[in-house]
Structure formats: C-alpha cells, structure tokens
Amino acid sequence: MEDSVVDGFLTEWHRLVREKDTAAIPAMLAENVAIGPPPYWNRLEGKDAVAFLLGVILSTIEDFTYRREWRNGAELALEFSGNVEGKPLQGIDLITLDSEGRVSKIDVPMRPVGTINVLIEKVTPQMMNYLESLGGDKQGEQR
C-alpha cells in the first residue's frame, strides 16, 4: 500500500467527517465492505447499507473530533471523541483499505457502555426504517 493512497484516503475522510458530508461516504467504501455488526441487525452488508449506518452515526454523535491516529500500511486506527446527549463517547475506527484506497472493512469499538447504549437507542430506529425499506423487496423475492 503506497503512502500516497493512504494520505489521499485520510484527507478526504477527515474532510467529510468535519463537514458531516455523509453523501460522500459511499465513494469511500468498497462494494463489498464489511462492518462488525451491532447485535440487532444481521443483514447489514454492502456499500449502501454500511454508508447509511456510518452516516447515521456521524450525524448522531455531537462534537465528533478525531484524536490520535495510527497507520500501518493499509491498516488504520483513528481515535475519536464526541458526545451523545451530553454523555462523553470515545471510539476508534479500525479500517482496512483495499488496493484502491477504499474501506474494505471497518469496526468501531467504543466506550463507555452507558453512552453506547444511548447512541444505539438513537441509531436503531433510523436503521430499522432503512432495513425495512429494503426488507420489502427481500420479502417479495422470498415469495
């Protein structure tokens, strides 16, 4: 992985986070991007669904600010802090880039659990609506 590819990814990633430009997320993701799934949805896969989830999370966390950053070839660890309803949140984007500098895998461990629970309460209804809007098609296919 060339440093310039990672540099380019990080510059654009930081820009879209800073500007909450969620519309720019899909272009940063590989088609078959995988995310470590939260417990209550199993169907989350592919660029569109992962981009939607990341957009919802980014929109929900207040004062989202990147902190320490680690790079090891195509493996990145981007620490962030923020708030959810006034409760402090610390997390880290663990990102694997593909050869074209797009996210092929992302996991987002966070703490503390009290804030995670508030975040999930706020994110879940939006994800459920989104998944239902897909589910209609899938049910149709199963008939």
Added chain:
Amino acid sequence: MEDSVVDGFLTEWHRLVREKDTAAIPAMLAENVAIGPPPYWNRLEGKDAVAFLLGVILSTIEDFTYRREWRNGAELALEFSGNVEGKPLQGIDLITLDSEGRVSKIDVPMRPVGTINVLIEKVTPQMMNYLESLGGDKQGEQR
C-alpha cells in the same frame, strides 16, 4: 520515546497476557495511571485499582488474543479478540507509556455492546468487592 523502551514494554505485556500472569501487571503501570472509567465506579485510580481491574478483565475474557498492533512513539493501539460466555468480543487497548515505559493512561473501547454487557455483569461484582474493601478505610478517614 526510544523504540527499545516500547519493544521492552510490548514483550513483557504480551508475555503476561499470554500467561494470564496478572501478578505482573502492577509493575507495568505508573503510580498515577489513569483509566477511562466505566460508568459505575468513580474511585478507580492509581496503580493498584487499575491493575486489579485489568487483571479481572483479563481473567474473564476467554481466548484473549492480540491481533493488529499500531505504534506511534509512546502511543500504542493493541487490538484483541476474545469471548465472554461464548459471545465474541473485539477491543483495543489504547495505551500511553511514560518515559520509563510504564502505562500512564489506558482506555479500552470494545464491541459489540451485547458482549460488553455480559462482561460488565461478570466484572462488576468483583470490582464492587474490591472497592468495598477500600471503602472501609476511606469512610474511616472521612469521619
């Protein structure tokens, strides 16, 4: 921060984790080590309490295995995986070393939340017992 200090820290840290040698934890910590506190205890500070908590967590997570590792001077990010009662856990030790190569700050974001909740259920009683054993002294001092 010299690389050799970090190398020395990581060699010993990985050894004690591999061998679950919790008795070796205190010597790895600075006297005034800080940990990002879980929501339900506020008094957790200093080498002994942090070492106790880390020991309990290490003893509770099954199949604790370090994965990716990032280093940036004295700032380390050590990804791990494991299980708690059969549920998969992913986490990352975010560690700041002091000039002597001891942990001066450690935070441990984890996912997914379902497993975190099981872990906390198992860790809390042990921490409560530990804190109560300290609390007797502290109440005495306040009289």
